[in-house]
Amino acid sequence: MTALAPAWAQQAYTPASDDTVLEQRLRPSGSANDAPAVLRQSQRALAADPRNPDKAVAFARQAISLGNEEGDPRYFGYAESALSPWWNEPKPAAEIRLARATILQWRHDFDGARRDLDSVIADDDHGVNQAHLTRAIVLIVQGDPAAARHDCAALIDHTDLLTAATCLASSGSLQAQAPAMERALLTILPQAANAPAATRLWAQTELAEIAVRLGHDALAGEQYEAALTTMQSSGHRDPYLLASYSDFLLDHRQSPRVLALLDGLDRIDNLLLRLARANAALADAGDAQARTRADAQTQQLQQRFDETRARGDFVHQREEAMYWLYLRHDAPHALTVAVDNWRKQREPSDARVLLEAAVATHDPAAAQPVLDWLKRTGLQDLRLQALASALSTYTSSTPSGAP
Amino acid sequence: MMPRVFALLLLLLMAAPAQAHKASTSYLHLRVDDQQLEGRWDIALRDLDYAIGLDADDDGRITWGEVRGAQSRIADYALQHLKVDGDGKTCTLAVDGLQIVEHSDGNYAVLDLRGTCSQAPLKLQLDYSLLFELDALHRGLLDLEFPGDGAKNSSHLSALFAPDAHVLNFEPGSTQVLRVFREYFRAGLIHVWSGLDHLLFLAGLFLPAVLRRSHGEWLPTPSLRKAVRDTALIVTAFTVAHACTLTLAATGAFTLPSRWVECAVAATVCFAGLNNLVPMVYRELFWLSAGFGLIHGAAVASALIDLGLPAGGRVWALLAFNLGVEAAQLSLLALVIPPTYYFRYSRWYRWIILLPGSAAVTLVGAIWFLERAFDLQLGVRLP
Numbered sequence: 001m002t003a004l005a006p007a008w009a010q011q012a013y014t015p016a017s018d019d020t021v022l023e024q025r026l027r028p029s030g031s032a033n034d035a036p037a038v039l040r041q042s043q044r045a046l047a048a049d050p051r052n053p054d055k056a057v058a059f060a061r062q063a064i065s066l067g068n069e070e071g072d073p074r075y076f077g078y079a080e081s082a083l084s085p086w087w088n089e090p091k092p093a094a095e096i097r098l099a100r101a102t103i104l105q106w107r108h109d110f111d112g113a114r115r116d117l118d119s120v121i122a123d124d125d126h127g128v129n130q131a132h133l134t135r136a137i138v139l140i141v142q143g144d145p146a147a148a149r150h151d152c153a154a155l156i157d158h159t160d161l162l163t164a165a166t167c168l169a170s171s172g173s174l175q176a177q178a179p180a181m182e183r184a185l186l187t188i189l190p191q192a193a194n195a196p197a198a199t200r201l202w203a204q205t206e207l208a209e210i211a212v213r214l215g216h217d218a219l220a221g222e223q224y225e226a227a228l229t230t231m232q233s234s235g236h237r238d239p240y241l242l243a244s245y246s247d248f249l250l251d252h253r254q255s256p257r258v259l260a261l262l263d264g265l266d267r268i269d270n271l272l273l274r275l276a277r278a279n280a281a282l283a284d285a286g287d288a289q290a291r292t293r294a295d296a297q298t299q300q301l302q303q304r305f306d307e308t309r310a311r312g313d314f315v316h317q318r319e320e321a322m323y324w325l326y327l328r329h330d331a332p333h334a335l336t337v338a339v340d341n342w343r344k345q346r347e348p349s350d351a352r353v354l355l356e357a358a359v360a361t362h363d364p365a366a367a368q369p370v371l372d373w374l375k376r377t378g379l380q381d382l383r384l385q386a387l388a389s390a391l392s393t394y395t396s397s398t399p400s401g402a403p
Numbered sequence: 404m405m406p407r408v409f410a411l412l413l414l415l416l417m418a419a420p421a422q423a424h425k426a427s428t429s430y431l432h433l434r435v436d437d438q439q440l441e442g443r444w445d446i447a448l449r450d451l452d453y454a455i456g457l458d459a460d461d462d463g464r465i466t467w468g469e470v471r472g473a474q475s476r477i478a479d480y481a482l483q484h485l486k487v488d489g490d491g492k493t494c495t496l497a498v499d500g501l502q503i504v505e506h507s508d509g510n511y512a513v514l515d516l517r518g519t520c521s522q523a524p525l526k527l528q529l530d531y532s533l534l535f536e537l538d539a540l541h542r543g544l545l546d547l548e549f550p551g552d553g554a555k556n557s558s559h560l561s562a563l564f565a566p567d568a569h570v571l572n573f574e575p576g577s578t579q580v581l582r583v584f585r586e587y588f589r590a591g592l593i594h595v596w597s598g599l600d601h602l603l604f605l606a607g608l609f610l611p612a613v614l615r616r617s618h619g620e621w622l623p624t625p626s627l628r629k630a631v632r633d634t635a636l637i638v639t640a641f642t643v644a645h646a647c648t649l650t651l652a653a654t655g656a657f658t659l660p661s662r663w664v665e666c667a668v669a670a671t672v673c674f675a676g677l678n679n680l681v682p683m684v685y686r687e688l689f690w691l692s693a694g695f696g697l698i699h700g701a702a703v704a705s706a707l708i709d710l711g712l713p714a715g716g717r718v719w720a721l722l723a724f725n726l727g728v729e730a731a732q733l734s735l736l737a738l739v740i741p742p743t744y745y746f747r748y749s750r751w752y753r754w755i756i757l758l759p760g761s762a763a764v765t766l767v768g769a770i771w772f773l774e775r776a777f778d779l780q781l782g783v784r785l786p
Contacts, residue, residue: 012443012502012513018468022503022510023448025463037461040453043537073426074449077540084539267508269425303507308425311542312563 019239035066039078046082053093056082060099061391064106069237071268076106094125108314108344110138128165129158143346143373145174166203173210174348176378182210182219197234201227205241212248213348213381224248228261239268246274247349255281269304272297273319277326298327317341321353331360339366346373348381355387364391411778425508426540429533431485431564433516434548434557437582440494440518442480445504445511450534450541455480467503470512473649474501481514484533489524527573531564539566547573587720591727594703595735600668600771601699605732607675607764608637608692609739610757613747621757623747630744631736638732640689644696646705646725652704654721665775666703669696673768705765 010220025036029319044058049055060079067075080103087100097116105113117138120131132151139148152167165188185207190195192200231238242265245361246258255278262278265271276297282290285345301323308315312398317337325334338354351370358367371388373379427450433442438502449464451457455476459469478498487494500515515781527547535542538585543564550557612634614621624630651657675695677683746752 010504010506012504014502015467018466018471020467021464022467022470023452023465040456073540074453074538077426077538078453080539081535081537087539300507304425305757307428307507311428311543312424313542315427 010219010263011403035062035069035327039063039066039075042174049355051085052087053096057095057099058083060103064099064102065236066101067106067237071239071270076103079103087338091119094120094123094127098127098130101131105134105138105141110344111305113138129155132166133137133159133163136171140174141345141347143206143377145171145377149175160192160195160199162195162199162203166199166206169203173213174207174377176380177381178210178214182207182214182216185210185269193316197230198236201234201241203228204230205244208248209244209348211347213379213383215382217252224282237265239270239379240247243274245271246271250274250281255282266297266300269301269316270319272301272304273327275325276301277322280327286388294327298323301327318350318353323356325353325357325360331357334364335361339369342369348384350377351379351381351384354390355384359387359390359394362394364394366390415435426542427534428541429543429544430506430511430546431531431548432548433487434522434528434550435524435527436550437523437586438489438520440487440496440520441517442516442518444485444514444516445506446477446481446533447506447509447511448513449479449509450538451477451512454537455532467603470503471501477501477512477515481533484531486530486535487518487520488523488528488530489520489530490526492521494518494520494524510534523586525574525583528570529564529569529573532569533564535566535569541566545571584723585609587723588727588730590729591724591729592729594724595728595731600672602735603764603767604668604672604675604695604699605638605735607672607679607761608641608688609634609736611679611742612637612740612761612770613743614753614757624744627740627744631740634740635733636689636737637692638736639729640693641696641699642691642725642729645700645728646721648697648700649704649725650700650721659701661702662775664698666772667698668702669768669771669775671698671768673765674763674773676761677759678767678768680765 003294039059042062043053046055046059059082061285062073062080063079067073067079079099080087083096083100083103086096086394088257091097092100093144097120101113101116101120104110104116114135117131117135118393120127121135125264132154136148136151139151148171149168152164152171153370155164155167165184169185172178173181185203189200189203189207192203195203204223208220208223208227211217211223225240227241228245231241242262246261249255249258249261258274258278259282262273262275263270266275279294279297279353283294305320321334321338321341323334324330324337327335334353335357338350338357341350342354351373353369354370358364358370364371367388372392374384374388427447429440429447430445432444433440448457448470451473452465455473457465457469457473459472478501482496482498485496487496489620496516496518498514499517502513502514502515504511504513529545529547531543531545533543545560545562545564547560547562548557560573562573564571595605611621613623613624613630636679652659672704678691743752743756746756
């Protein structure tokens with residue numbers, strides 16, 4: 001007898017009143033536009049003419065941007081469905097290849113995304129700038145900032161200055177040029193007050209993260225707040241910024257601020273993880289109600305991982321490693337997940353959870369690929385360097401690897 | 404133009420850090436109990452809202468009242484996207500309840516499913532197409548349950564429906580074969596016990612079993628053993644012949660016009676009775692019985708085809724059915740022979756049981772024949 005899906009364990013019920021609210025759409029704060037309604041409109045337009053590439057791409061872009069804001073993969077599924085007439089074609093129109101690459105990259109099919117981006121760039125088609133930019137992001141996620149720099153350099157003179165600069169800063173700061181990149185962004189940002197909100201948001205978040213790695217905490221906090229203001233005025237939620245800022249706040253023991261920042265966003269897994277961590281931190285300081293919330297949120301995360309796995313999907317392993325390390329305090333398991341994650345994703349936050357798990361389990365051997373990567377890229381990150389040197393003491397004092 | 408394009412483009416590329424989040428999933432639990440289907444289907448309210456619109460007042464909130472008001476639309480939408488076939492025949496499926504359940508990513512509508520297949524399926528095919536045309540990432544998680552003999556012995560099969568795997572086939576396995584065997588064995592028993600034509604025909608054959616014909620006269624049979632052996636031979640010959648035509652007809656090897664076959668059956672009943680009144684064949688009766696078995700088998704085949712033979716288990720089902728027929732006939736034999744054997748010397752057995760009984764069988768057989776041959780209504784219910 002195979003195990004019952006956990007889904008069957010839950011008891012169905014009849015709500016007490018017709019007024020019981022069962023679902024509530026996430027809406028960007030302060031925004032008047034109802035993006036899901038707009039999406040449904042273009043879905044209807046597309047349904048009337050499903051093989052029209054312009055309508056399909058327009059719909060896919062709307063769906064992807066909504067998927068980003070709400071952290072809901074459904075929208076990526078809608079986007080993929082809209083592209084289904086061309087999905088298996090080797091070389092559809094450049095716009096379709098670009099949208100397809102974005103979805104593949106979101107699904108962590110980096111090779112598939114690269115194939116589409118490479119072909120758009122090779123054709124020098126009119127989406128070539130976007131292809132360079134997207135490919136740079138993919139290369140950064142894959143831990144190859146040197147290759148990403150070439151794509152960023154290709155943007156110079158073809159896009160606005162802030163976009164090219166942020167791209168270069170993003171890759172350059174991962175290659176021993178962090179202080180220079182920090183200075184560059186600090187100089188350019190005030191001159192780019194009229195740049196689109198999305199571009200400024202990206203630049204501010206990038207600058208904050210560089211400052212964190214260099215130990216410039218005051219600047220980091222300032223830039224995170226600036227990015228938050230940009231986000232709020234743009235009317236679009238950016239879960240990436242919220243997660244990044246929350247990690248910064250958690251490192252500085254500002255859990256109440258995290259709870260306020262992420263209030264009502266527990267639907268997004270990455271943010272639920274940060275909420276659970278904030279509550280756990282408050283609970284450790286003696287807050288009994290926070291303990292109850294932390295336990296419930298931890299439980300909910302576990303259930304989401306289980307349900308995702310039951311679908312046969314990949315679970316985002318960076319977050320899963322964090323879950324095991326910070327919430328379940330199971331460092332050996334966290335290390336296994338983090339090592340697996342490192343095969344695909346190689347950003348500083350992937351390195352951090354792996355090194356922390358390796359330190360907790362006194363296992364420098366498992367961390368070797370990350371230590372090699374740090375050496376190769378020349379990444380400047382105070383926290384990662386401290387973790388690396390902590391690991392090296394294990395290597396010298398306990399050669400067997402056991403404490 | 405450029406800045407606007409880039410605003411859009413940046414939103415696109417921000418997809419890079421993938422959100423760990425469960426994509427749209429529905430949970431389908433289906434229990435196949437003989438021919439009954441019972442199940443529960445959990446579908447996310449968010450998915451239903453996107454597909455058919457639940458938020459009636461468009462305030463961004465979905466209330467229980469709105470869900471309840473959309474119950475029939477939800478049921479229609481769901482049932483349009485799920486097809487259950489048992490042995491190649493579509494099973495009925497209906498939604499007879501709507502509730503709510505909370506999964507880790509929000510509230511789901513819970514549909515109680517109920518349905519019927521034409522028989523306990525040996526092969527089950529599920530065709531699931533919910534949301535696939537809207538959401539390429541949607542998946543359906545299936546838990547298929549086949550109850551065993553006890554509550555604990557039920558077996559579960561899990562599977563995943565995806566756009567490129569939306570039709571799944573299941574063979575429930577040995578327990579289900581056993582269940583089919585039992586079901587058709589029972590159908591064979593009932594066919595004999597409740598089939599008036601069958602009973603009358605057998606009565607015609609059995610009534611003189613404890614007698615033997617000698618020089619134009621009925622004499623008591625000398626031994627019980629001979630009486631039992633002779634009648635068992637008659638019955639078995641009938642069953643074997645019955646099985647032959649039944650199997651051939653039921654597997655589609657040949658088809659006979661049903662009116663012709665039914666007339667022939669009525670004629671055999673009539674003949675069996677008449678043969679006791681005006682003996683025509685009284686030696687080696689089993690040959691007669693075998694010949695009649697051929698005719699009865701052909702008649703039953705069409706009924707059995709209508710009942711729906713499981714495609715994968717036709718041999719099993721036919722064997723079970725024939726064994727059921729044989730068992731029922733032998734049981735009748737065991738019931739009838741001992742008392743008739745006891746009274747075989749009494750005169751009144753002949754005058755009160757054998758002759759009037761045979762006359763009644765002859766008459767009913769004749770009436771059926773007329774009714775079937777000429778499409779008349781003579782007031783005797785057809786079997």
